[in-house]
Structures are given as structure tokens and as C-alpha cells.
């Protein structure tokens with residue numbers, strides 16, 4: 001399999017006033033098309049930073065990042081926004097749904113940026129909600145849903161515009177065991193049956209078992225690679 | 230348009246706060262609608278098209294000082310003057326001082342000069358032929374339920390009759406209409422015959438309140454005015470002649486510069502409104518930084534976020550403002566008949582236009598800083614709560 005994500009010699013430096021903090025040191029990483037990667041490591045090791053670089057939310061201080069053969073490390077903010085809309089789905093620890101909108105409307109959000117008609121947007125969002133098993137909750141507001149259900153709505157939102165890459169930052173970090181397993185099983189299905197490439201940050205070794213491989217980050221450096229079944 | 234539901238949802242995220250804010254915007258624009266209508270009414274007084282070919286001659290000292298009747302023939306002789314009428318303020322009261330409306334004694338040809346009023350020819354003839362006859366505007370007749378043939382008693386406040394009586398009784402012989410519905414505010418007035426007035430009053434006989442000249446050519450107004458005033462120059466009754474519009478303007482400005490007052494009040498009101506709504510918007514956006522970050526994560530551009538926040542602030546002001554002026558549009562006509570001439574018959578298009586322009590202006594102004602903040606936020610920082 002060819003690599004969907006190619007990270008070469010990437011460093012990230014944050015400047016706090018005069019102080020410079022290098023959070024990632026010369027990271028090299030390839031993620032194959034169709035892979036499901038768990039990213040583990042102690043708090044502050046740079047997991048979120050790396051994930052944000054892969055998802056095009058931030059740009060590296062040094063090195064190159066290519067996704068699907070296209071360089072994204074040198075894109076400007078506007079181009080990066082367009083690129084994200086077309087290529088990446090995001091799932092966060094705290095779901096980050098818009099509280100005033102129904103599940104259906106939350107899922108439709110990314111489609112507002114496309115040329116799809118209102119009817120098509122509605123249909124695609126319904127399909128995505130169906131895929132995460134929440135077709136019957138389409139009209140519910142986030143506050144009317146459990147944490148696990150909210151996270152599944154967030155996943156529906158992440159996949160509705162059919163991106164090839166999903167980045168998830170501790171998607172089960174705020175969920176009970178059962179809800180977490182539902183969400184992880186869903187991600188696994190998306191990876192296995194729908195061919196989504198997934199990068200997931202997690203603190204939970206049990207969660208990492210759902211991935212095809214686990215990477216460990218420590219103080220800004222990838223330390224070892226373990227491959228699961 | 231497809232983003233409208235997003236803007237709407239953001240606006241009503243805090244229902245109570247938004248409703249209170251809208252209520253204060255509403256109150257401000259209701260006041261604006263009312264005051265600007267008052268200002269309109271006053272500036273109408275000085276800008277009517279109906280009077281462009283008419284001039285008024287009165288005492289240079291004050292319009293309450295009368296002039297000799299002998300001037301009539303001399304003014305008629307001034308080149309450029311087509312016809313001259315005259316009138317005197319009567320100031321009679323119908324039943325109760327609260328019922329105030331202007332009433333004037335006028336020369337027989339008076340109505341011929343005021344072509345903006347329509348009156349059936351037989352009624353006009355009856356007016357000229359009935360010594361105690363009077364005519365009133367249609368809206369005034371309607372207000373008091375007067376019909377032709379009614380007797381209308383007025384209590385004199387300035388002019389008692391020779392027999393000492395203060396009650397003047399007039400026979401209603403005609404009802405006139407304003408030809409232009411926009412000039413309906415000129416209807417609530419009563420005219421009665423000069424002859425009856427001058428013969429029956431106790432004092433002032435043979436003196437005239439003001440002359441009204443109709444010009445052959447409105448463009449000659451300045452020359453004609455100079456020629457008329459020259460007649461009485463250096464006498465004990467010097468006159469001042471000006472166009473009717475200029476007269477109305479100076480009459481109104483005797484009370485106050487309405488435009489300045491309205492402007493002053495509204496500046497204070499809008500200044501307060503800007504502080505209040507500006508604070509609401511700043512707070513609303515501050516609370517929503519993580520949500521805006523999510524929109525950006527999903528792929529909304531910087532400009533898109535800027536647009537959403539600005540749309541929200543403009544919508545906030547528009548909602549309150551349109552309802553406010555709309556309410557004024559209901560109140561103004563209802564009050565118009567109660568406060569003769571102080572209010573026009575409705576909220577004019579120029580008030581709407583200025584109001585909507587102000588709404589957009591204020592909306593953009595108060596949305597600007599919050600919108601910039603939303604636009605400039607760094608996604609990774611906002612998501613991490615930094």
C-alpha cells in the first residue's frame with residue numbers, strides 16, 4: 001500500500017514570548033492508505049501537536065508533510081482551510097458540536113461549503129447519521145443526547161463529505177467503557193469497510209487495540225512501532 | 230442564504246439576553262421613528278410645493294402686529310403680484326382649549342389663492358354670500374361630527390364682539406379637502422368671513438394680520454418682496470415679505486430647531502445603544518470561540534467567519550430596528566389626528582431609509598471587533614482552550 005501521509009523531518013517550535021519550545025523533533029512518519037494508527041504517549045509529549053499538523057490545522061516549523069501526494073506544509077491559511085474541507089474529518093474529545101443545531105444540522109455543516117443543493121445536503125447527512133446508528137435522533141439537540149451519541153454525531157459530521165483521512169484526538173477520553181467501545185467499533189468499521197485512513201490519539205491501551213498499529217511519542221520523538229493483527 | 234440558520238442559531242443561543250437586547254434596539258428605533266416623523270412634519274412646513282407661488286407680508290416686528298388695510302391697493306399695484314388676499318388670526322376655542330385648531334378670518338378671495346384645497350363651487354359661493362358663514366377642513370369636520378348647516382360657536386380669546394360677548398357663532402356652509410393626501414395635515418383649520426369679523430369686533434377694526442400675495446411668476450419672488458416692503462419703508466408699520474415656505478420655516482423655528490433637538494436626542498440614544506449591543510456582541514462571540522474554531526476546523530475560511538459574525542450583529546439590530554420603526558408606523562398615524570400637524574400621517578420612506586441605513590451602520594460597527602477576533606483566532610489555541 002502507498003502512503004497516504006508522508007511526514008519528513010518535521011519539527012514544531014512554539015514561541016512563548018522570548019522562549020522557544022521545540023515540541024516535535026525531526027519526526028519521520030509514513031501512514032499507509034487504509035491504515036488505522038493509534039498514537040500514544042505521555043501528556044505533553046506532542047500528540048495533539050502532531051495530529052494537528054497531519055490534519056492541516058497548523059503548519060510545521062520545519063520539514064515537509066504530504067497527504068495524498070500533495071504538500072500541505074507550505075499552504076496558506078485560506079488554501080489550508082479549503083484543503084481540510086475536502087480531505088480531512090475531525091473528531092475531538094469533547095465532541096464540539098454546535099449546541100443550537102440539531103444532530104442533522106450539525107452533520108450538514110461541512111456540506112454548506114460544497115455546491116450541493118439543500119436536498120442533497122439533507123440526504124447525505126441522513127446517510128451519515130444512519131451509518132453511525134443515529135437516524136432516529138436526527139432532530140435532537142446535542143444536550144438531548146448522551147456523550148457516546150454526541151461523539152457518534154461528531155463522527156457522522158467528520159465523514160459526511162467523504163474525506164479519505166480521519167484524525168481523532170482522544171475520541172473516547174470522555175466516554176464510559178460501553179460508549180467508548182461503540183465509538184471504537186464504529187471507527188473500526190469506517191476503517192475496514194469504508195477504507196478511511198484513521199489517526200487516533202489515545203491514552204487508553206484498550207482503545208489502541210482497535211487500531212492496526214500503535215505509535216508511541218515521547219518528548220516529541222517517535223520511539224517505537226508496534227503492529228497489531 | 231444557506232448560512233442564515235447558522236446566524237439565527239448563534240443569535241438565539243442565549244434567548245433571554247438576545248430578547249432583552251432586541252427590546253432595547255426596538256425601543257431606540259421606535260423613538261427614532263417617532264422623532265424623525267416629527268422632524269419630517271416640521272420640515273414639511275417649510276418645504277411644501279403648494280406654496281411656491283405665494284408670499285406673505287406681515288409686520289417686520291412680529292406676526293402678531295397688524296397692518297393698515299390701506300396697503301391692500303398699493304400691494305395689488307406692485308408688478309408681478311397677481312392677486313392679494315388677507316387674513317387675521319382669531320384664536321377662538323371650541324368648547325374646550327384641548328380642542329385646539331387654528332381659525333382665521335379671511336378675505337372673500339382667500340380660497341382662490343389656496344388651490345391645494347378643493348371645495349365644491351356652490352359651497353364656496355355660499356361662503357362668500359353668508360355673513361356668518363364658515364368653512365372647515367374635512368378632517369376637522371369629521372373629528373367633531375360637523376355637517377353643513379351646523380352652528381359652530383367659538384369662544385374668543387383675543388377679540389370680543391362689540392356687545393361684549395365672547396361667543397362668536399358661525400354657520401358651517403362648506404367643507405374643503407386637501408387635494409394631495411400628503412397635505413391632510415393642512416385640513417384641520419376653520420376659515421370665516423372677514424366682513425363679519427371686522428364689523429363685529431370690539432377693536433382693531435380696519436387692521437389686517439397679514440397679506441398673502443399670489444405671484445405671476447415664482448421666480449420673481451425676491452424682486453416682488455423688495456418692492457412690497459419698499460412701500461412701507463421708514464413708516465411706523467414696516468413690513469417683511471417672504472415666501473410662504475420661508476415664513477413657515479421661521480414660524481416653526483420660533484419654537485426650536487427641531488432637527489437639532491431630534492439629532493441630539495437620537496445621538497445620545499444611539500450612543501447608549503452601541504455600547505449596550507456592542508457589549509452583547511463581544512460577550513456572545515467570546516462565549517462562542519470554541520464553536521467558531523470548530524467551523525474553521527471544518528474548513529470555513531477566515532472571511533466566512535468574519536461574515537457570519539457581522540451578519541449576526543446586523544441581524545440583531547435589524548430585528549429590533551425594523552420592529553421598532555414598524556411600531557412607529559402604527560403609532561404615528563394613530564396619533565397624527567390627535568396632535569394636529571405635529572406628526573405626518575405615517576412614517577415616511579426617508580425615515581425608513583435612514584433607519585435601515587443606521588441599522589446596518591450600527592450592526593457593522595458593533596460586530597466589527599468581535600468579528601475580527603473570530604476571524605483571527607488560531608484554531609489549535611482555541612480548541613485547546615488557550
Ligand SMILES: Nc1ncnc2c1ncn2[C@@H]1O[C@H](COP(=O)(O)OP(=O)(O)OP(=O)(O)O)[C@@H](O)[C@H]1O
Nearest residue numbers: 014015016023042043044045046047048049050610
Ligand atoms: N500554542 C502553543 N504554545 C505554546 N506551547 C504549546 C502550544 N501548544 C502546545 N504547546 C506545548 O507543547 C507541548 C505538547 O503539547 P500537546 O498538546 O501536543 O501534548 P499532548 O501530547 O497532546 O498532551 P495531552 O495528552 O495532555 O493532550 C506541551 O508542553 C504544550 O504545553
Ligand SMILES: [Mg+2]
Nearest residue numbers: 047048049169
Ligand atoms: Mg493532546
